[in-house]
Amino acid sequence: MPIARELPDVAVKLAQADRRRSSFTRLVFVVMAKDLRAELRTKEAVNASLAFAVVILVLFNFAFDLDDAATRMIIGGLLWLVFAFAGTLVLNRSFARELPNDCLDALVAAPVSGATLFLGKALANYVLVLAVELVSLPVFGILYNVWFPFGQMIIILALGTWALTVIGTVFSALTVNIRLREVMLPMLTYPMLVPALMGAMVLTAQLAAGTSIWGESATWLKVLTGFDVLYTAAALALVETVLVG
Amino acid sequence: MTAVTVDGVWKFYGDYPALRDVRLDAEAGTCLALIGRNGAGKTTLLRTIAGFAKPGKGAIRIFGQEPRETETRRHIGVIGHGIAVYDELSAYENLTLYARLYGLLDPRRAALEWLEQTGLERVRDGLVREFSRGMRQRLAVARAFLHNPSVLLLDEPFTALDDRAIAVLQRLLREALANGKTVIMSTHQLREALELSSHVALLNRGAVAFHGACTAEMVADPGWVYARYGD
Numbered sequence A: 001m002p003i004a005r006e007l008p009d010v011a012v013k014l015a016q017a018d019r020r021r022s023s024f025t026r027l028v029f030v031v032m033a034k035d036l037r038a039e040l041r042t043k044e045a046v047n048a049s050l051a052f053a054v055v056i057l058v059l060f061n062f063a064f065d066l067d068d069a070a071t072r073m074i075i076g077g078l079l080w081l082v083f084a085f086a087g088t089l090v091l092n093r094s095f096a097r098e099l100p101n102d103c104l105d106a107l108v109a110a111p112v113s114g115a116t117l118f119l120g121k122a123l124a125n126y127v128l129v130l131a132v133e134l135v136s137l138p139v140f141g142i143l144y145n146v147w148f149p150f151g152q153m154i155i156i157l158a159l160g161t162w163a164l165t166v167i168g169t170v171f172s173a174l175t176v177n178i179r180l181r182e183v184m185l186p187m188l189t190y191p192m193l194v195p196a197l198m199g200a201m202v203l204t205a206q207l208a209a210g211t212s213i214w215g216e217s218a219t220w221l222k223v224l225t226g227f228d229v230l231y232t233a234a235a236l237a238l239v240e241t242v243l244v245g
Numbered sequence B: 001m002t003a004v005t006v007d008g009v010w011k012f013y014g015d016y017p018a019l020r021d022v023r024l025d026a027e028a029g030t031c032l033a034l035i036g037r038n039g040a041g042k043t044t045l046l047r048t049i050a051g052f053a054k055p056g057k058g059a060i061r062i063f064g065q066e067p068r069e070t071e072t073r074r075h076i077g078v079i080g081h082g083i084a085v086y087d088e089l090s091a092y093e094n095l096t097l098y099a100r101l102y103g104l105l106d107p108r109r110a111a112l113e114w115l116e117q118t119g120l121e122r123v124r125d126g127l128v129r130e131f132s133r134g135m136r137q138r139l140a141v142a143r144a145f146l147h148n149p150s151v152l153l154l155d156e157p158f159t160a161l162d163d164r165a166i167a168v169l170q171r172l173l174r175e176a177l178a179n180g181k182t183v184i185m186s187t188h189q190l191r192e193a194l195e196l197s198s199h200v201a202l203l204n205r206g207a208v209a210f211h212g213a214c215t216a217e218m219v220a221d222p223g224w225v226y227a228r229y230g231d
Helices: A002-042 A044-063 A068-096 A100-109 A114-144 A150-174 A181-208 A218-244 B042-050 B091-101 B107-117 B133-145 B163-178 B190-196 B216-220 B224-229
Strands: B002-013 B016-027 B031-035 B057-062 B076-079 B151-155 B182-186 B199-204 B207-213
Touching: A002 A044, A002 A114, A002 B091, A044 A068, A044 A114, A068 A114, A068 A150, A068 A181, A100 B042, A100 B076, A114 A150, A114 A218, A150 A181, A150 A218, A181 A218, B002 B042, B002 B182, B016 B042, B016 B182, B016 B199, B016 B207, B031 B042, B031 B190, B042 B057, B042 B076, B042 B151, B042 B182, B076 B133, B091 B107, B091 B133, B107 B133, B133 B151, B133 B163, B163 B182, B163 B190, B182 B190, B190 B216, B199 B224, B207 B224, B216 B224
Parallel strands: B031 B182, B031 B199, B076 B151, B151 B182
Antiparallel strands: B002 B016, B002 B057, B199 B207
């Protein structure tokens, strides 16, 4: 009898948990869609980021007169520095977009968790930064005469970009009310990002040299994945404090 | 039934106490006007009640719950200094966004209903950045009332409103009070505020100098409270 009495409770609790999960996912997509729609209307961050990425790629091409072997050695570093610099322009706008009209107050007042807001914003940033990278990559290939196996490069891009996005979105929230946020965001983001950037750079260089990312450099792939998981969990746990104090 | 309780709240900016042992409460269905000079702590108090900032000491309760609890936030509507709508989105998109965030069952219908209530249905698809100031303010009012909140926290709600927006807001506030909602508003426009208010609290340098029922002499002479209890 006690088991029979508990069963409906378990079913109710499971249904409630299921509802909470679907509500969380739905709200994350609501926030993400809002940010993407606002950005696509103005194209402020994407245009600036893309233009910046292309200009740096061209300047690097003029600055370094490299033979094939030297190019393959530094290719990972060049590419990911460009992505990190250009990505910061997108990330800077993430929470700054909420400042006009005090929209951040209305978001914080809404009955959604800080984790929901963070994840929605991080996903929107991820889509935008990834889009900039996917447009810049062929430009990079043409300028430096390097081509990557598409499937493996996508894996590195996906993992490296998420690392950049997670750290950048947290610091975008943390620096939103600081006057020098455009300077503070990269100053805080890049040092934290070093392990992930190193992983992405090594893996990209290996790929350019014709080595599979599943071989010797698989450790870096694990580092990159671990970094993503760890920092995503930490960000989700801390963001409420960052937003409300 | 007590809707909002402020129990010995202190709020510090660095070492400076912006709120000093503030004790207030507001019963359901009443309107409390927070008055005081610039820098008296009205906005800080409203922001703390709304859950935008945590008190340094003391506690805030809304229907007995913490303001930051998700369920409590469903019952709070806020109009702050900013209009809190996105310039890059249309009026309709803004309202459906907030309706979704508040978990309303039919966000589109709620948005259309409030666009009509605030006289913005003809410009529903216009981007907010193209709106006049009055239209933006009416949209902000629609955004705050959209989820039928039980507690309305309004920071200088009549400041810079055009006549039409003032009329819309006054009508909505009267309806809300008639329906048992609780309103707490900070204001310098004493005449408009005291017409609606059942209670008044005067803040002076972060502390409550007076808290009591709004009397006929206050309505007749809005400066009376300042003269009697202010500096």
